[in-house]
Amino acid sequence: MSADFLYGIEVVINGLMAGVLYALVALGFVLIFKASGIFNYAQGVMALFAALTLTGIMSGQVPFSHLINAIFGTEIHHFGWHVPALLAIILTLLVMIVFAWAVQRFVFKHLVGQEPIILFMATIGLAYFLEGVGDLMWGSDIKKLDVGLPQGGSIWVEDATAFLGGDDFYGFFIDKLDMVATVVAAILVIGLVAFAQYTKQGRAMRAVADDHQAALSVGISLNFIWVLVWSLAGLVALVAGIMWGAKSGVQFSLSLIALKALPVLMLGGFTSIPGAIVGGLIIGVGEKLFEYTIGAPYLGGATENWFAYVLALIFLVFRPQGLFGERIIERV
Amino acid sequence: MKDIADSYVTEDGRTIGKVLMDMKNITLRFGGVEAIKDISFDIREGEIRAIIGPNGAGKSSMLNVISGFYNPQVGEVWFRGEKRPPMKPYQVARQGIARTFQNIALFEGMSVLDNVMTGRLRQMQTGMFAQALWWGKAQREETENREAVEKIIDFLEIQAIRKTPVGRLPYGLKKRVELARALAAEPELLLLDEPMAGMNVEEKEDMSRYILDVNDEFGTTVALIEHDMGVVMDLSDRVVVMDYGRKIGDGTPDEVRGNQDVIDAYLGVQHD
Numbered sequence: 019m020s021a022d023f024l025y026g027i028e029v030v031i032n033g034l035m036a037g038v039l040y041a042l043v044a045l046g047f048v049l050i051f052k053a054s055g056i057f058n059y060a061q062g063v064m065a066l067f068a069a070l071t072l073t074g075i076m077s078g079q080v081p082f083s084h085l086i087n088a089i090f091g092t093e094i095h096h097f098g099w100h101v102p103a104l105l106a107i108i109l110t111l112l113v114m115i116v117f118a119w120a121v122q123r124f125v126f127k128h129l130v131g132q133e134p135i136i137l138f139m140a141t142i143g144l145a146y147f148l149e150g151v152g153d154l155m156w157g158s159d160i161k162k163l164d165v166g167l168p169q170g171g172s173i174w175v176e177d178a179t180a181f182l183g184g185d186d187f188y189g190f191f192i193d194k195l196d197m198v199a200t201v202v203a204a205i206l207v208i209g210l211v212a213f214a215q216y217t218k219q220g221r222a223m224r225a226v227a228d229d230h231q232a233a234l235s236v237g238i239s240l241n242f243i244w245v246l247v248w249s250l251a252g253l254v255a256l257v258a259g260i261m262w263g264a265k266s267g268v269q270f271s272l273s274l275i276a277l278k279a280l281p282v283l284m285l286g287g288f289t290s291i292p293g294a295i296v297g298g299l300i301i302g303v304g305e306k307l308f309e310y311t312i313g314a315p316y317l318g319g320a321t322e323n324w325f326a327y328v329l330a331l332i333f334l335v336f337r338p339q340g341l342f343g344e345r346i347i348e349r350v
Numbered sequence: 351m352k353d354i355a356d357s358y359v360t361e362d363g364r365t366i367g368k369v370l371m372d373m374k375n376i377t378l379r380f381g382g383v384e385a386i387k388d389i390s391f392d393i394r395e396g397e398i399r400a401i402i403g404p405n406g407a408g409k410s411s412m413l414n415v416i417s418g419f420y421n422p423q424v425g426e427v428w429f430r431g432e433k434r435p436p437m438k439p440y441q442v443a444r445q446g447i448a449r450t451f452q453n454i455a456l457f458e459g460m461s462v463l464d465n466v467m468t469g470r471l472r473q474m475q476t477g478m479f480a481q482a483l484w485w486g487k488a489q490r491e492e493t494e495n496r497e498a499v500e501k502i503i504d505f506l507e508i509q510a511i512r513k514t515p516v517g518r519l520p521y522g523l524k525k526r527v528e529l530a531r532a533l534a535a536e537p538e539l540l541l542l543d544e545p546m547a548g549m550n551v552e553e554k555e556d557m558s559r560y561i562l563d564v565n566d567e568f569g570t571t572v573a574l575i576e577h578d579m580g581v582v583m584d585l586s587d588r589v590v591v592m593d594y595g596r597k598i599g600d601g602t603p604d605e606v607r608g609n610q611d612v613i614d615a616y617l618g619v620q621h622d
Binding site: 237 | 417438441449451457458459467472
């Protein structure tokens with residue numbers, strides 16, 4: 019096989035893995051949108067907040083330390099302990115659940131029955147609020163997130179695939195972190211689908227998404243379901259935060275990956291979990307492949323920044339509901 | 351109207367028991383509008399109780415008070431001999447009061463089977479993790495509930511559309527699916543808000559038969575709102591008549607039919 023072709027395959031594989039991470043963020047959007055009809059602009063910031071909280075807890079940082087020091091004139095920054103990764107993840111999850119409850123209790127409980135655009139704007143407000151809270155709690159410097167995930171290229175994959183090419187081919191270069199992310203995302207997705215399809219809470223969640231009145235009449239508590247949904251979105255945000263944080267450090271730009279989820283959603287459809295996954299993969303592979311075949315040689319590179327949006331735009335023209343989205347037909 | 355002490359047997363041999371739901375001096379206001387004015391009536395175990403009246407009489411409001419969608423400003427709701435505190439609709443549902451809606455409220459994106467299964471939420475106890483993993487007890491529970499649901503689906507003759515998304519069904523079938531979901535909860539009290547609105551004669555006959563069968567076979571107490579007087583008089587044991595938020599009649603169909611106030615409300619009265 020020619021070296022170019024092999025390199026192309028490597029690009030596709032890496033594209034798929036990047037796509038998994040996009041899908042992970044998109045999944046958070048789909049979950050909330052399906053269950054409550056809210057397009058949650060804050061999903062990216064939630065991932066950032068989760069990652070910040072995780073690093074903060076792990077390194078024993080005192081939350082709100084700047085604020086405390088400024089008010090009381092103290093000089094505390096660290097508790098002086100280090101929390102093991104697994105425990106810190108569980109604690110962070112608890113924080114996200116408390117956050118979910120607070121969002122429901124203080125924001126969306128008061129907006130029941132409002133127009134979607136108003137709910138959307140509330141999530142924009144939420145995004146900026148959460149960003150500020152994250153800064154205030156944990157400081158705004160860039161942090162390294164190390165929960166013990168493997169880093170660097172996988173030697174094993176290189177060795178195992180080296181035979182495919184000639185003497186100058188050393189095998190595929192695949193980041194170990196991407197491989198872990200793929201496995202984790204797969205487990206998460208299977209878990210979520212099983213939850214939505216086979217549990218009574220999952221069924222109740224779908225019911226709430228469909229009709230509030232009817233849900234109430236069969237004994238479903240809307241409040242409980244919404245807290246549940248926001249908690250799940252918090253869980254997905256945490257996982258996405260860990261993966262992206264481990265890849266590129268915990269910093270503000272983490273919240274911008276949420277914007278990458280938009281073209282993924284346009285492609286996959288806002289209401290479909292499989293759509294989020296397939297959409298993520300298409301965008302991931304598409305932008306890498308486009309950069310490799312056309313972008314870098316002819317367009318001067320850096321096409322990855324905009325390719326996804328153009329692809330989504332073209333898609334919108336031909337299939338506005340996305341690949342798997344529900345087509346809304348109203349009977350007249 | 352004759353005074354009924356404890357329980358009695360109807361002409362067609364059904365036993366009507368003691369008072370299941372007692373509405374005492376209910377007044378419901380929306381701002382300055384009084385939708386219900388000081389109404390009292392009761393619903394007895396095993397009976398079919400109708401609420402009738404012209405448009406805007408407050409019938410649906412009454413049903414919404416019973417099912418917890420509205421809480422009255424004045425008055426008491428007694429259920430199973432206990433005074434009920436103000437409740438949310440989902441809490442009322444969990445007490446065993448199921449309902450259908452005038453404008454059908456179904457989960458359009460879900461299949462008929464899933465819709466009816468949501469009616470079983472009250473009966474399902476195992477935790478969500480066990481269910482997601484399909485663990486022993488959860489599996490048994492799901493199977494039991496599926497059996498109960500299949501029985502109801504059989505009963506209402508909707509087997510053929512079990513897997514169809516509800517959004518694709520015609521109106522008459524949707525009404526039936528909604529009834530199935532309400533029945534799946536095995537309610538003590540079943541509230542039907544205009545179960546036959548918009549149906550043709552044949553569909554109405556079917557629906558009447560189902561309501562009678564539900565009452566007869568499962569012993570479910572039924573309270574219903576209906577416009578079609580013929581249907582109401584045939585189906586119900588006792589009728590409450592409302593007009594402009596007031597109760598103007600209460601009794602057996604025959605008693606109500608002869609009530610001058612009721613005749614006036616329905617046919618209009620000469621003003622001189």
